Amino acid sequence: MERVELHACFGGKQEVWSHASAALGCQMRFAIYLPPQAQAGTCPVLYWLSGLTCTEQNFVTKAGAQRYAAEHGLILVVPDTSPRGEGVADDAKSYDLGQGAGFYVNATQAQWAAHYRMHDYVVQELPDLVEAHFPANGARSISGHSMGGHGALVCALRNPGRYRSVSAFSPIVAPSQVPWGEKALGAYLGPDRSAWQAWDACALVHTATERLPLLIDQGEADEFLSVQLKPHLLSQACAAAGHPLQLRMRPGYDHSYYFVASFIHEHIAHHARALHAP
Amino acid sequence: MERVELHACFGGKQEVWSHASAALGCQMRFAIYLPPQAQAGTCPVLYWLSGLTCTEQNFVTKAGAQRYAAEHGLILVVPDTSPRGEGVADDAKSYDLGQGAGFYVNATQAQWAAHYRMHDYVVQELPDLVEAHFPANGARSISGHSMGGHGALVCALRNPGRYRSVSAFSPIVAPSQVPWGEKALGAYLGPDRSAWQAWDACALVHTATERLPLLIDQGEADEFLSVQLKPHLLSQACAAAGHPLQLRMRPGYDHSYYFVASFIHEHIAHHARALHAP
Numbered sequence: 001m002e003r004v005e006l007h008a009c010f011g012g013k014q015e016v017w018s019h020a021s022a023a024l025g026c027q028m029r030f031a032i033y034l035p036p037q038a039q040a041g042t043c044p045v046l047y048w049l050s051g052l053t054c055t056e057q058n059f060v061t062k063a064g065a066q067r068y069a070a071e072h073g074l075i076l077v078v079p080d081t082s083p084r085g086e087g088v089a090d091d092a093k094s095y096d097l098g099q100g101a102g103f104y105v106n107a108t109q110a111q112w113a114a115h116y117r118m119h120d121y122v123v124q125e126l127p128d129l130v131e132a133h134f135p136a137n138g139a140r141s142i143s144g145h146s147m148g149g150h151g152a153l154v155c156a157l158r159n160p161g162r163y164r165s166v167s168a169f170s171p172i173v174a175p176s177q178v179p180w181g182e183k184a185l186g187a188y189l190g191p192d193r194s195a196w197q198a199w200d201a202c203a204l205v206h207t208a209t210e211r212l213p214l215l216i217d218q219g220e221a222d223e224f225l226s227v228q229l230k231p232h233l234l235s236q237a238c239a240a241a242g243h244p245l246q247l248r249m250r251p252g253y254d255h256s257y258y259f260v261a262s263f264i265h266e267h268i269a270h271h272a273r274a275l276h277a278p
Numbered sequence: 279m280e281r282v283e284l285h286a287c288f289g290g291k292q293e294v295w296s297h298a299s300a301a302l303g304c305q306m307r308f309a310i311y312l313p314p315q316a317q318a319g320t321c322p323v324l325y326w327l328s329g330l331t332c333t334e335q336n337f338v339t340k341a342g343a344q345r346y347a348a349e350h351g352l353i354l355v356v357p358d359t360s361p362r363g364e365g366v367a368d369d370a371k372s373y374d375l376g377q378g379a380g381f382y383v384n385a386t387q388a389q390w391a392a393h394y395r396m397h398d399y400v401v402q403e404l405p406d407l408v409e410a411h412f413p414a415n416g417a418r419s420i421s422g423h424s425m426g427g428h429g430a431l432v433c434a435l436r437n438p439g440r441y442r443s444v445s446a447f448s449p450i451v452a453p454s455q456v457p458w459g460e461k462a463l464g465a466y467l468g469p470d471r472s473a474w475q476a477w478d479a480c481a482l483v484h485t486a487t488e489r490l491p492l493l494i495d496q497g498e499a500d501e502f503l504s505v506q507l508k509p510h511l512l513s514q515a516c517a518a519a520g521h522p523l524q525l526r527m528r529p530g531y532d533h534s535y536y537f538v539a540s541f542i543h544e545h546i547a548h549h550a551r552a553l554h555a556p
């Protein structure tokens with residue numbers, strides 16, 4: 001494991017590390033923000049999953065989350081959005097399939113299965129690595145944006161007990177029912193749509209054994225709202241399943257990091273309350 | 279003048295505009311943040327000048343300044359760092375000369391003089407445009423980073439009465455005495471070094487007729503500190519000239535926007551005090 005970036009930031013350290021991932025079978029990068037509190041003791045960790053086309057860089061350069069992580073004593077861990085490298089399958093024509101578009105699933109189809117296991121990487125391998133090498137105290141929460149919002153919801157719903165809290169900005173809540181999700185799940189999991197249900201937040205709330213409240217912020221001026229995101233489908237699913245949901249529609253806000261930056265302090269505070277609870 | 283971006287951000291609007299610049303003889307872009315207070319009345323303006331290789335994008339996507347501008351009711355205006363376009367002279371081999379490296383001077387040398395008039399653009403044309411088309415109340419302050427820190431100091435020192443306050447992050451304080459400045463001033467102004475003095479903060483403090491205090495933050499781990507920035511030269515010049523200077527050395531911080539983001543709230547508050555003073 002090699003540190004490839006180190007910057008002082010809000011009294012703590014913004015770092016980027018490179019390591020060989022066993023789950024993904026390739027070299028991966030992740031960003032980690034260590035707040036000032038991590039110099040003297042251990043801290044809980046908030047995992048952030050980014051959206052289509054992103055790397056480990058987008059959130060840490062654009063969201064301004066480090067200020068609030070420093071205030072609340074949280075470590076931020078931000079993985080890349082897919083396996084990477086020349087030996088890794090890709091769809092060079094598409095921004096929404098292949099590298100940069102892992103969708104946080106474990107692929108089953110021949111072309112993708114060797115490397116595209118972002119769920120196992122995010123839920124198991126990366127936390128193991130972080131908790132072994134950094135001053136993390138073992139408490140975890142998860143959040144993300146767009147495809148990463150889908151990832152955060154699915155990781156939390158599939159793994160009861162693993163996360164203290166979950167939230168999302170502008171998530172793909174029903175990948176089985178929208179073009180981005182149909183393309184990606186069809187490729188990674190195959191044409192049998194019943195296999196997609198295990199990776200779809202709207203389906204998973206019906207079988208969740210842990211009632212972890214879902215906190216979601218969604219911009220009303222989001223250019224992907226009506227075709228790709230459809231948050232009302234999650235509202236309906238949560239109502240039917242009795243799953244707790246707080247969905248906040250934000251007038252005027254779009255899909256960009258300007259939206260994430262405007263409300264990330266509320267998400268950090270939400271996770272800090274859960275992560276610092278006794 | 280055409281708006282090319284619009285994003286809701288911290289209750290206000292982050293916009294990017296494109297316009298034909300008379301001073302520069304080319305199409306230019308600038309970013310403008312309009313805080314919530316600008317919806318109901320006029321606000322003062324903080325101009326931000328960016329560093330080498332930057333466009334109007336870097337500061338508004340990475341510094342997190344909009345939160346503080348919204349708190350204090352300031353408009354932020356962020357120009358590009360040079361004239362642009364196919365008809366504009368450039369040095370394709372260099373990141374530190376030509377497009378992306380205007381150094382905020384008015385060039386006198388034949389190759390550059392037609393377009394490279396960033397001083398007049400920043401000090402006169404852009405404020406005229408902003409004050410004609412946006413709810414700006416005429417009060418101005420100026421700040422910047424690296425080459426843009428040099429630009430902010432020089433614009434303020436050359437134009438007494440035009441700015442209420444000035445600050446800089448990691449500025450080039452003595453371009454006449456460091457490699458970046460010697461290359462750029464030599465190209466834009468010619469080999470006669472006496473002509474460079476009118477564009478060098480360390481020289482200008484000796485002839486300044488207005489004692490506007492200079493606020494500077496400088497990271498001690500800045501990779502350009504000892505060769506390009508040399509803040510001690512400004513300390514010495516200000517001491518000799520009796521010019522007020524607050525130079526804050528910040529242990530551990532480098533030259534990146536992680537440094538700017540960590541302390542921009544203090545600069546915004548500094549400018550807000552001056553801009554809102556009766």
